[in-house]
Amino acid sequence: MTRRVHFASSIEEIGREAWDALAGEEILANYGWLLTLETAQPRPRRPMYWWIEDQDGILAAVAARLRDPGSPAWNIDKGRYGLLAYVIRPLRSLVQRRPTLVCGAQMSPGQPIVARPGLSAETYHALASELLDTIESHCRTKRWKLVFRGIVEPDEALRGVFAGRPYIVGAESPGSVIDIRWDSWSDYLKDLKTTHPRTEKSIRQQVNRARRGGVVIEELTGTSVIDAELHRILADHHFRKNRQHFYMSPQFTSSLKKNLGDRAVILVARKNDRIVGVSIYLCNSTAMHLKFVGIAEDMVRVQEAVYFNLAYHQVIGRACTEGFRQLYLGILAYQPKTARGARLVPTESWIWAPGRVRAGLLRSLLSYQARRQERAFAPFSQQNRTGRETAAPCYKWPPRSRKG
Numbered sequence: 408m409t410r411r412v413h414f415a416s417s418i419e420e421i422g423r424e425a426w427d428a429l430a431g432e433e434i435l436a437n438y439g440w441l442l443t444l445e446t447a448q449p450r451p452r453r454p455m456y457w458w459i460e461d462q463d464g465i466l467a468a469v470a471a472r473l474r475d476p477g478s479p480a481w482n483i484d485k486g487r488y489g490l491l492a493y494v495i496r497p498l499r500s501l502v503q504r505r506p507t508l509v510c511g512a513q514m515s516p517g518q519p520i521v522a523r524p525g526l527s528a529e530t531y532h533a534l535a536s537e538l539l540d541t542i543e544s545h546c547r548t549k550r551w552k553l554v555f556r557g558i559v560e561p562d563e564a565l566r567g568v569f570a571g572r573p574y575i576v577g578a579e580s581p582g583s584v585i586d587i588r589w590d591s592w593s594d595y596l597k598d599l600k601t602t603h604p605r606t607e608k609s610i611r612q613q614v615n616r617a618r619r620g621g622v623v624i625e626e627l628t629g630t631s632v633i634d635a636e637l638h639r640i641l642a643d644h645h646f647r648k649n650r651q652h653f654y655m656s657p658q659f660t661s662s663l664k665k666n667l668g669d670r671a672v673i674l675v676a677r678k679n680d681r682i683v684g685v686s687i688y689l690c691n692s693t694a695m696h697l698k699f700v701g702i703a704e705d706m707v708r709v710q711e712a713v714y715f716n717l718a719y720h721q722v723i724g725r726a727c728t729e730g731f732r733q734l735y736l737g738i739l740a741y742q743p744k745t746a747r748g749a750r751l752v753p754t755e756s757w758i759w760a761p762g763r764v765r766a767g768l769l770r771s772l773l774s775y776q777a778r779r780q781e782r783a784f785a786p787f788s789q790q791n792r793t794g795r796e797t798a799a800p801c802y803k804w805p806p807r808s809r810k811g
Contacts, residue, residue: 410466412541415456418442421465429458429465429521434691435512436521439666441470447659455508457541459534467522467534469542471510473551507552510542515696515735516557516582516754520565528564535568543572543759553759559752574757577773578780580738582752583745585723587732592724599748606746613712614720620678620711624721627660627673634661637675637685641701663687676717678706684713688722694733695726719747 415421418441430436445454458468511519520535546553556579558565589595600607617624627633637660642653656662663671670691676684683706687699700718707714719736726734736744741751760769 410459410461410537412537413458413460415458417454418445418456418470421456421458425460425464426468429468429523431524432691432693433517433521434670434689434694434696435515435517436470437667437670437689439668439670440689443659443663443666447656447662448654457538459537465523466526467520467531467538469510469520469538470512471508471542474507474509476506505550505552507554508542508546510553510555511557515698515737516559516579516752518561518565519555519558519757520568531564532568535565539568539572546759547761555757558755558757561755569757573759573761575760575769575773577756577758577769579754579756580780581754582738583736583741583749584752585726585734585736585744585747585749587723587726587734589727591727595723595727595748602748603746610715610720610747613715617711617713617716622683622711622713622716623677624674624717625677627675628664633682634658636682637673637701640682640685640703641699643704644701647704660687674717674721676706676713678711678713684717686717686722690731693731694735695722695731696735697722697737715743719743723747 423438426438453473455471638657645653672688683703689696
């Protein structure tokens with residue numbers, strides 16, 4: 408069978424069995440997760456897939472989506488760029504006049520090129536190079552920009568594929584992950600007491616206050632009846648934190664359970680038979696990934712600490728007892744995460760810059776941004792290394808807008 412690169416504009420054009428055989432345990436590349444992202448968004452999503460297959464199935468693939476010019480590829484804010492942000496913002500419309508093809512894991516860090524396990528280094532290099540040549544040619548023809556984002560700890564094989572190509576490396580906000588090495592919640596607290604005694608004491612108080620306040624946290628198995636209620640909580644929480652409308656439809660939670668089954672964990676917090684919070688995790692056999700958290704507005708600053716119990720404590724306990732090895736908690740809010748034992752995971756974007764002038768400008772801008780981020784995240788990295796609590800300036804990243 409002659410090998411060639413295939414293209415599809417929807418994951419539904421590719422067989423679920425063939426795609427999941429390639430994705431394996433990579434839950435963020437799972438067919439069901441990609442299908443949910445395509446179908447559960449109010450605005451049409453423009454996904455694109457390139458893959459190479461043989462008689463035994465798919466050998467390697469790249470999942471991508473086209474970002475409109477009005478959707479910036481990174482946030483141009485004072486926290487990332489300092490006073491330079493005021494110079495860059497007026498130029499944003501000029502810089503981003505064309506769509507950007509964003510390749511890599513959807514909404515999370517991951518590997519940009521998914522390949523069948525067990526391939527030799529030579530075969531992997533040939534397949535990945537063929538995919539890159541095709542994608543770059545497509546972007547050149549369409550006059551699109553191209554970025555591979557969310558790249559975590561790239562190995563030599565991946566770096567070798569991109570070596571010699573016109574890509575500029577940029578730093579993204581790091582992810583955070585707790586390496587689970589405990590068999591129970593009590594073992595976790597006992598270990599945390601030796602490294603973060605104040606946090607351990609605070610956690611016990613938060614758990615006890617929630618219990619006394621009548622807050623009950625449980626897992627949902629079916630959500631279709633309360634889809635609208637869950638969506639309202641998630642949407643309100645998202646708008647309060649980001650001043651942007653939530654990007655999922657009211658049917659999102661039921662679509663997620665339909666497409667992923669037990670791999671999608673939906674936890675809700677109830678008080679007086681009323682749902683006051685929801686958190687959503689994706690799971691494979693070894694790891695849990697926090698994707699969404701929503702807390703009712705009147706429960707944000709109450710003594711029951713619904714947010715911390717729902718987003719962190721309940722799930723850390725589940726991860727310990729159910730045998731997961733890692734718990735991924737996403738970006739930002741690093742102080743409470745590192746205080747609970749998380750470490751930071753450096754994440755990169757590789758931006759295609761075939762022109763000399765554009766490459767020079769991007770290299771200078773991203774180098775400046777990387778230095779600022781390194782200084783901003785240094786206290787959290789130091790906390791990871793020493794295992795001691797520090798006065799980490801969590802309020803400095805991201806900066807609060809003066810407009811509220």
